Every structure is written in structure tokens, then in C-alpha cells.
Amino acid sequence: MVSDVAEAPHPGDGPGLPIASGAEVWGALRGHLRRERGRLAGVAVLFLVAAALGLVMPACLGRIVDAVTAGAAWPVVAVWVAGVAAGAIGAALVALWGARILVGLVQDLLARLREDVFTAAMRLPARRVDDAESADLLSRVTGDVDAVSEAGGNVVPALLSAGFAIVVSLAALTVLNPWLAFAGLACVPFYVLGTRAFLRRSRVVFREVRAREAARSQAVLEAIDGHETLTALNEQGHALDLVAERARASIRVQIVGVGLRNRLFRSINGGEAAGLIGILAAGWLLHAQGALTVGAVTTAALVFHRLFDPIGQLIFGLDDVQRAAIGLARLVGVIGLAADAPLPHPATPAAATARTAIELREVSFAYPGTARGVRGVSMRGAPGTTTAIVGASGSGKSTLARLIAGHDAPAAGTLRLTPPAIPFALSQELHLFRGGVAANLRLAAPGASDAELGAALTAAGADWAKPLVAAAPGSDLDLDPDLDGGRIQQLAVARAILADPALVILDEATADVGLQHRAEVDRAIAALRRGRTAVLIAHQLQHAATADQILVCADGAVIERGTHEELIAAGGAYRRFWLAQTGPRGVMPPHASPNDPPTTPPETETP
Numbered sequence: 370m371v372s373d374v375a376e377a378p379h380p381g382d383g384p385g386l387p388i389a390s391g392a393e394v395w396g397a398l399r400g401h402l403r404r405e406r407g408r409l410a411g412v413a414v415l416f417l418v419a420a421a422l423g424l425v426m427p428a429c430l431g432r433i434v435d436a437v438t439a440g441a442a443w444p445v446v447a448v449w450v451a452g453v454a455a456g457a458i459g460a461a462l463v464a465l466w467g468a469r470i471l472v473g474l475v476q477d478l479l480a481r482l483r484e485d486v487f488t489a490a491m492r493l494p495a496r497r498v499d500d501a502e503s504a505d506l507l508s509r510v511t512g513d514v515d516a517v518s519e520a521g522g523n524v525v526p527a528l529l530s531a532g533f534a535i536v537v538s539l540a541a542l543t544v545l546n547p548w549l550a551f552a553g554l555a556c557v558p559f560y561v562l563g564t565r566a567f568l569r570r571s572r573v574v575f576r577e578v579r580a581r582e583a584a585r586s587q588a589v590l591e592a593i594d595g596h597e598t599l600t601a602l603n604e605q606g607h608a609l610d611l612v613a614e615r616a617r618a619s620i621r622v623q624i625v626g627v628g629l630r631n632r633l634f635r636s637i638n639g640g641e642a643a644g645l646i647g648i649l650a651a652g653w654l655l656h657a658q659g660a661l662t663v664g665a666v667t668t669a670a671l672v673f674h675r676l677f678d679p680i681g682q683l684i685f686g687l688d689d690v691q692r693a694a695i696g697l698a699r700l701v702g703v704i705g706l707a708a709d710a711p712l713p714h715p716a717t718p719a720a721a722t723a724r725t726a727i728e729l730r731e732v733s734f735a736y737p738g739t740a741r742g743v744r745g746v747s748m749r750g751a752p753g754t755t756t757a758i759v760g761a762s763g764s765g766k767s768t769l770a771r772l773i774a775g776h777d778a779p780a781a782g783t784l785r786l787t788p789p790a791i792p793f794a795l796s797q798e799l800h801l802f803r804g805g806v807a808a809n810l811r812l813a814a815p816g817a818s819d820a821e822l823g824a825a826l827t828a829a830g831a832d833w834a835k836p837l838v839a840a841a842p843g844s845d846l847d848l849d850p851d852l853d854g855g856r857i858q859q860l861a862v863a864r865a866i867l868a869d870p871a872l873v874i875l876d877e878a879t880a881d882v883g884l885q886h887r888a889e890v891d892r893a894i895a896a897l898r899r900g901r902t903a904v905l906i907a908h909q910l911q912h913a914a915t916a917d918q919i920l921v922c923a924d925g926a927v928i929e930r931g932t933h934e935e936l937i938a939a940g941g942a943y944r945r946f947w948l949a950q951t952g953p954r955g956v957m958p959p960h961a962s963p964n965d966p967p968t969t970p971p972e973t974e975t976p
């Protein structure tokens with residue numbers, strides 16, 4: 370019936386981010402657990418006491434049976450009845466107390482794990498996150514974190530308390546009479562064989578259930594999204610057939626899953642019956658020999674019966690634990706990968722240091738599996754100066770900037786920032802974070818006062834945003850997500866000014882800004898560059914012309930360098946680019962847009 374159920378591809382399978390080994394997972398958890406020794410010991414003691422109190426009820430019920438059999442007076446029976454109630458209430462209260470502490474502990478551990486994973490994800494080399502692995506990373510920080518949280522929050526406390534209950538009950542049975550415990554073991558083969566058969570198949574089947582469900586949902590969504598086109602083409606029948614076919618496939622595999630669970634239930638029930646029959650038979654024999662009272666046999670049967678729930682929880686929880694263990698291995702894989710990543714330069718705001726100098730010596734880098742990138746680049750950017758990088762599309766400008774930003778490491782040569790600094794990169798990508806102006810700015814400087822925010826906004830020419838900086842926390846209203854691109858970029862510049870980095874990398878920061886605010890953003894960027902070491906990727910040579918030095922790239926190498934005047938005088942590639950952008954008279958129109966042709970040095974101009 371399940372022959373059509375094959376292991377479905379799963380994010381994280383195959384090449385992608387690494388998956389940690391069991392030893393690595395344990396290593397990552399051990400440190401956290403060590404810090405929680407006190408709470409762990411408390412939980413163990415409480416669960417032990419709860420499990421012991423849980424025995425009071427069957428013990429008292431056994432005594433009631435013996436008392437009634439012996440014709441004891443009702444006050445005697447009443448005492449045992451009170452014992453039953455006291456045992457049940459005591460066990461429940463202590464178990465609740467232990468579970469509360471454990472849930473708090475697990476949630477704290479999970480919060481730390483989530484923090485570790487998120488920090489690690491942020492530290493991963495940017496190219497790694499940009500690539501196909503980003504989907505894998507996303508599935509890890511969402512799906513795997515959820516799977517681990519679910520198991521940690523619900524299953525682990527239930528399993529731990531079940532584990533204690535099982536151990537204590539087996540000990541009690543042994544104390545009562547070892548033969549009873551031995552007879553109870555008749556359940557073990559049923560549990561072991563049933564569970565093994567279930568686990569062998571469940572992972573594949575339940576993963577397949579999720580995959581087929583996703584395929585069905587996708588077909589439904591596609592049909593809804595494309596219903597106008599489908600109607601126009603009279604193709605609704607085809608879309609409905611696809612949904613029906615995927616729904617049938619999903620139902621088929623879900624039935625397989627239900628069948629698996631039913632078989633496991635049958636094994637568990639078989640084990641319960643075998644164990645209970647074994648205990649009752651052994652008890653009957655022992656009673657016949659006068660070794661045990663009827664009450665003691667009753668107690669033994671009830672103690673064994675008490676195990677049904679915890680054993681069921683353990684067996685069904687194993688699947689969740691298995692999923693959580695896989696999730697945990699995938700999460701720790703991300704943490705381990707970031708641990709291998711080169712540490713970013715220590716944070717040194719510009720105010721705390723002299724401006725940073727950039728030095729590259731014979732730096733080369735190629736994208737994995739290609740010969741493309743940059744080769745043999747040497748340069749020096751003096752502190753507080755701007756280096757512009759220009760060149761045709763694909764000449765290596767962004768790659769060079771990414772290397773200086775630390776997003777990629779050179780494969781050869783040396784790259785040094787002196788003193789070390791975290792470069793602040795500002796790209797053409799316009800991004801507004803959730804929240805108001807203050808929230809957007811304080812990402813860079815969480816402790817900044819309103820006055821400092823105001824000063825940064827003024828420096829970035831964004832006085833329009835100053836009234837929006839709310840004094841009271843919580844009154845910082847969300848910014849309009851449709852805010853003009855120029856204004857978003859002004860906020861980004863203000864954020865950079867607040868961060869006060871020793872080195873800024875400006876990658877076409879005005880490329881996506883509309884003409885209306887282009888001049889304002891240009892002025893804001895000029896303010897950001899002032900007195901700071903900067904690397905400027907410029908398609909618009911009017912920006913490059915203001916730099917202290919200009920590097921002209923072609924085919925991943927620097928082919929010319931100098932100031933604007935020097936390069937114009939040299940009459941090489943830069944001069945040709947300049948004339949291509951300005952016309953034969955060499956005059957740049959005011960605020961020329963990169964969208965105004967020609968913006969990029971034409972490919973044909975590249976030597």
C-alpha cells in the first residue's frame with residue numbers, strides 16, 4: 370500500500386548548509402544545560418516525588434481490597450479511601466509544579482537557542498545567504514525552530530514525567546514481588562517491535578504527507594490566482610482536475626499514515642494486554658502459594674495499568690522527538706557554520722578611532738565554480754578619503770566592494786583595514802524597517818537620544834522626518850510603507866550617520882531614487898562621506914569625479930587609477946566613459962539620472 374511513498378526532497382537534504390552530528394548537538398546543548406543545573410535538579414526531584422506519590426493510590430486501593438476481604442470496619446476502609454484521594458491530589462500538584470519549572474527552563478533554553486541561530490544566521494557570509502542556501506536557512510530559522518519549540522514546549526516535559534513514572538512504577542513492582550515485574554515484561558516485545566516498525570516508516574510517510582499537502586495547496590492557490598486567465602482560456606476543468614488529482618494523492622498518503630498509527634495502536638494495546646495478563650497470572654500463582662494477598666496483586670495490576678498512559682506518550686512522542694532532533698541538528702549546523710565564519714572586525718565607531726585606511730595587496734577572488742570575480746587588485750585608500758570604483762557592468766566593482774565590506778574573503782592576497790572597522794554598506798536597495806522614524810534610526814544606535822536622532826536627520830537633509838521622532842516610546846507611529854524612495858534613502862543615510870562608521874561603502878546608493886529627491890540624497894551622501902573613509906561604486910561619473918581617487922575596473926582587474934583630472938588628462942578608458950556620459954563637450958547635465966541614457970560606461974568602451 371505504501372510502495373508509492375518515496376522519500377520526498379526536503380530543504381536541507383543534499384548540498385546546502387551543513388547538518389550537525391549528534392556530538393556537535395550535544396556539545397551545543399551541554400553549555401546551556403550546565404548553567405541550568407539547579408533547575409534541572411529541582412525538576413528531577415519533583416518528578417521523582419510525583420511518581421512516588423502516584424503509587425499511593427494503587428497501594429491504598431490494594432489495602433481497601435484486603436480490608437474488605439478481611440471484613441474490616443468501615444473507618445479502616447475510609448482511611449485508605451482518604452489515602453487514595455490524598456495520593457492522587459498530591460501527585461497531581463507536585464507533577465504540575467515540576468512541569469511548570471521544566472516548561473520555563475525549556476522555554477529559556479529555546480530562547481537562547483533561537484538567539485544563537487539568529488545571531489549565527491546574521492553572521493553568515495552575505496554571499497552564502499544570498500545564494501540558494503537562503504531558502505534552506507529560512508526553513509531552518511522557521512520550520513526547524515518551530516519543530517524544536519513544539520517538542521521542547523510540549524513533548525519533552527510529558528516524556529520526562531512519563532519516564533520517571535515508568536522507572537518508579539517498575540521499581541515498585543519489583544519491590545512488591547520481582548516475579549510480578551518479570552511477568553509485566555511480557556509487554557516489551559510488542560512495544561519494541563511495534564515502535565520500530567512505526568519509526569522505520571513514519572518519517573518518510575509523514576514527510577510525504579506534508580509534501581503532498583503542500584502540492585495540493587499550491588494547486589488550489591494557482592487556480593485561484595490564475596482564475597481570470599483560466600476562465601478566458603476555458604481551462605478551468607484542467608485546473609480543477611489538477612487540484613482533484615493532488616487532493617487524491619494527498620488523501621492516499623494520509624490513509625497510509627493513519628494505517629501506520631493504527632498498527633502502532635494495535636501493538637501498544639497488544640503489549641498492554643500481554644503485560645496485564647502476565648501480572649494477573651503471576652499474581653494468581655503467587656496468591657495460590659500464599660506469597661501475596663489479593664490486595665497486593667490488585668496493587669500490582671493497578672501500578673502496571675498506570676503505565677499505559679506514560680508508555681503511550683513515550684512511544685508517540687518519539688516521532689516528535691525524532692523530528693525535533695533533526696531540527697536541532699540543522700539549527701546547530703547553522704551555529705557551527707557561523708563559528709567557522711571569519712569574525713567581523715571589532716565594532717569601532719569612527720569617533721573612537723582615527724579614520725580607517727584600506728589596503729589591498731594583490732587581492733583575488735573568484736565566485737565558486739567560476740573564474741569570474743576580481744584578480745590581482747592592489748589599492749590604498751587613505752583615512753578620511755573617498756575611493757570611487759567605476760567600470761562597465763560585470764567589471765568587478767561590486768565584488769571589490771563586497772570584499773572590502775567583508776562579505777567575502779579574498780582567495781589570495783591581503784586586505785587590511787587599519788584600524789579594524791565594521792564597514793557600513795549602503796546600497797541602492799531601498800528598505801524601510803517596521804516601525805517609525807525613531808525605530809528605523811535606532812537600529813544603528815539603540816541608545817541614541819531624540820536630540821541625536823534629530824541631528825542625524827538634519828545632517829541627512831531629512832528635516833521633514835524630525836516631527837515624526839516621537840519622544841514617548843510606543844508613540845512612534847509606523848512609517849508609510851509607500852514612502853518615497855528618496856526619503857527612505859535619506860533615513861538610511863541618517864542611520865549611517867548615527868552609526869558613525871569609520872568606513873562606508875556606497876554601492877549605487879542613489880540608483881533607485883526618483884529624480885524628485887535625487888539632489889537631496891546626493892547631498893545627504895556627501896555629508897555622510899565627509900571626513901570618513903568611503904568606497905563609492907559609481908555608474909554616474911559625476912559622483913566618481915568628486916572622489917579623492919578613482920579606480921577603473923575591467924574584467925575583474927584595475928586598469929586605470931588616479932583623480933578625475935588625472936584620468937581625463939590620461940585620455941584612456943575613463944575619459945571615454947566620461948565623454949560617453951557627458952557628450953563631446955564633457956559637461957555633465959545637472960542631476961543626470963542613471964536612467965537617462967547613457968548611464969553606465971558602455972560595454973564597447975571597456976578596453
Ligand SMILES: Nc1ncnc2c1ncn2[C@@H]1O[C@H](COP(=O)(O)OP(=O)(O)OP(=O)(O)O)[C@@H](O)[C@H]1O
Pocket residue numbers: 736737739741742760761762763764765766767768769
Ligand atoms: N554570485 C555570483 N556568482 C557567480 N559570478 C558572479 C556573481 N556575482 C558576480 N559574478 C560575476 O563576477 C564578475 C564581476 O561581477 P560584479 O558584480 O562584481 O561586477 P560589477 O562591475 O559590479 O557589475 P554591475 O555594475 O553590473 O553590478 C562578473 O563576471 C559577474 O558575472
